[in-house]
Amino acid sequence: MIKRTTTEAIRTTRRKITALINKGKQSLRAIGRAIDRPKSTVHRHLKSQASRDQHPESYLWETEAGEAWLRRLVLAVVFTFGMQHGIGADALSRFFRQMRIDTHVGVSSTAMLGLLTRMENLLIYFQDFCEQSLPPGTRKAVLAMDETFFGCLLILVLMDLSSGYLLLESIGDDRSFDTWLNQSKPRLEALGIDVGHAVSDRAKALIKLAVDGFDCASGADxxxxxxxxxxxxxxxxxxxxxxxxxxxxxxxxxxxxxxxxxxxxxxxxxxxxxxxxxxxxxxxxxxxxxxxxxxxxxxxxxxxxxxxxxxxxxxxxxxxxxxxxxxxxxxxxxxxxxxxxxxxxxxxxxxxxxxSFWWLWVEQLLLGFGVDQPTYDWLTGRLLPVVYWHYHRYKTKNPSQRKRYQSAWQHTLEVFKGDPFWESLGESEQQHWLEWAEWMVRQYHRSSSAVEGRNGHLSQLYHKGRGITKNRLKARTVIHNYWEKRSDDTTAAERLFKTQFPDLFEWLVDQMGELPLPRKTRQLVVRNPLKLQSVPA
Structure with missing residues (x-):
């Protein structure tokens, strides 16, 4: 019975043979003795190496450093274009053939589809691994929820607005209150999310989900x-x-x-x-x-x-x-x-x-801090307005609104500078209240437009003709939560959980294993319509 050699073992043998040849060993028997392989195996690998040496850069892919770089290149292309942007396996295969690496890596459509599938499964595991490693705790959040339709496909989307973290993005059978509650409640409990406010359109199921399911007020978009x-x-x-x-x-x-x-x-x-x-x-x-x-x-x-x-x-x-x-x-x-x-x-x-909800949240936090009345009045009447209008003058893209926000910020800044309370605080206390005010300002939400934007992103994926499967949707959710970053260079997961997570791509590079080996392609058969094939009796 012949023992099949794995891809990893084949590549390991190739590296050892190349390293020994570079050290000056030329005898097949000596090389075989050094790697504990018969000389016929060494001869077969050397012959295969000679057949792969078709281009000026081919020798680079035989070295250990070149092979590692080539593996990183393939995984980066599959992750960026295949997973993030929905490019199909056929297009990826054509690209790699144009790069002339098909002599060292299996780049057929089937091989690319296998890499995409393996990466999808690993991405789902990555989010589960990160969420299970979180310390227990309660996190108050403002959520937005909506549904999006693609033909007969219904997707339920639930997002934390402050961080942009997708708590739920799943394919559902309907959009009833029971379906929403059964899918969202376990997720919120597992992550320790305490919903303080929910923003949505005026769908009855979503209003009921906020009031009865989350026990909070339902805000209109x-x-x-x-x-x-x-x-x-x-x-x-x-x-x-x-x-x-x-x-x-x-x-x-x-x-x-x-x-x-x-x-x-x-x-x-x-x-x-x-x-x-x-x-x-x-x-x-x-x-x-x-x-x-x-x-x-x-x-x-x-x-x-x-x-x-x-x-x-x-x-x-x-x-x-x-x-x-x-x-x-x-x-x-x-x-x-x-x-x-x-x-x-x-x-x-x-x-x-x-x-009303935002001001109630501010009041509860300040009472919990135990601040006195002068500090309370200064925070709500001096510091918060300055930080709020400063944040929104950069957030809005409307020129006329930006001018009004700029004017409001300048006015509140003059009032703030005219109050000596800020100078009476220590440097550490000033930094503490400034960070708190910036965080508090980011908690004010009056629209579910972030969810609408996510629906538009899914629409682009769907209309490319690739379709949306459950695994693919989960993988795209993980990419959104743990890879895509805002201008402050933070991911949605880092903003929500206030902790650092492993770099998603580097983790994938470590977990993906060896790349597939190239296979001998079938010869193209051109059939002659004028040649009569004889059929045995």
Whole structure:
């Protein structure tokens, strides 16, 4: 019975033979005696090596350093392009053949698919290994949840908003409350997550999951509410402006072609068209101001007065925005066929809970620290506003909002510098409160847009034609949690658990084992349609 030699053993023998030849040993018998192999084995390996020496760089891959680098190259390409970006096994195989390493590594489509499958399984194991090594503890979090559909495929996504850590990303049969609870509850208990606030669209199952499942308030997504208003009023005003501009242009052309007798009537018509265009433009600007104002009002600090907002003050401002939008629609004669304003009014209390929850969290933490009243007033009225507007002036990408946030930051900074309390603190205490304020500011959330972005990422993967399997989805979740980094060079896992984890790629390099060996490819058979094959009787 012939004993099969493993890939690792073959590569080890190759390295030993190459090392001995480099030391000057030329006799097959001497080399075989040194590695405890028959001379026929040495001869076979040397003959194989000669057949692999087809390119100027081929000798490099025979050395130990070159082979290690080649292995790292293959694994890096498979991880980056195959796992992260969804490139298929056929494309990876063609790339490696173009790199001319197919004489030393098995790069067929089957071999690449095997590497991808092995890497998927290891990635799933890596997250389990990291989560099981966490020390026990309770971590308060603000979560966002949503579902995404790809044909008949339903994916449930649950994310911690502050860190971006995906707590749940799984394929489900339905999106009912029971399905959500059965999948999310064990994950939260295993990681010690205490849900303080949950942000989602207004799906009934998600609201019930927050209130009954997580025992917390359910906050409405501000951008979902803005979209509902823009679909109704913004689209109608945009169409009216376009129509008014076309009538104005048509009237100008008609005046240029008309004679003196009919020019007076056409000029009157043109004046009316211009007035309508100006009126529509003004209504559109008022609409945009109030729509953007919904987002600007929903901050824990007022942009206008720089005072602390409360749920009551936010509710009052949002009601005024709804009234203003209704007046614009009434003046323009636009019917609310979607009942958008009433839907928005119904969600105002859920929008205001973002502010009330955050202030409650601040109060609980400061009471737990045991700070006195002067320190409490200084933290909430001086330090937090400066850090908050400084954070958001870099976070927003809207130029007009950035200017307003910049102005608010400058105003609060002047007030902060005018208070001598900061100078009375020691350097270590100043650093402590500054780090706490920065952390607290990052805990304020009013949107589930991070989950929507993740859904878009999954959509790109799905529409590449690769499909999404359970293992592949889990592997992509691990890459998101433990590999992708923000500008501060931290992963989602490091931000959530406040601890360092092994480098994911280096861990994969250690665990993936040897690369597959090249196999002799089948000869391409070109069949002749004019040659008659004889069939035995």
């Amino acid at each position: 501000v951008f979902h509410e803005q979209y509902g208003l823009s679909r109704w009023l913004g689209a109608a005003l945009g169409r009216r402006k376009t129509q008014a501009e076309k009538r104005c242009t048509a009237a100008e052309k008609a005046i240029g072609k008309a004679g003196e007798e009919s020019k007076a009537d056409l000029e009157t018509h043109h004046t009316q068209a211009v007035a309508e265009c100006v009126q529509t433009e003004k209504a559109l600007q008022d609409y945009r101001t109030n729509l953007a104002g919904i987002s600007e009002d929903l901050h824990p600090f007022s942009l206008d007065t720089q005072q602390c907002n409360t749920a009551g003050s936010v509710t009052e401002k949002l009601v005024q925005r709804a009234d203003a939008l209704e007046i614009i629609a009434k003046e323009q004669g636009i019917a609310d066929k979607y009942n958008a304003v009433q839907k928005f009014r119904n969600q105002i209390p859920s929008l205001a809970t973002h502010v």
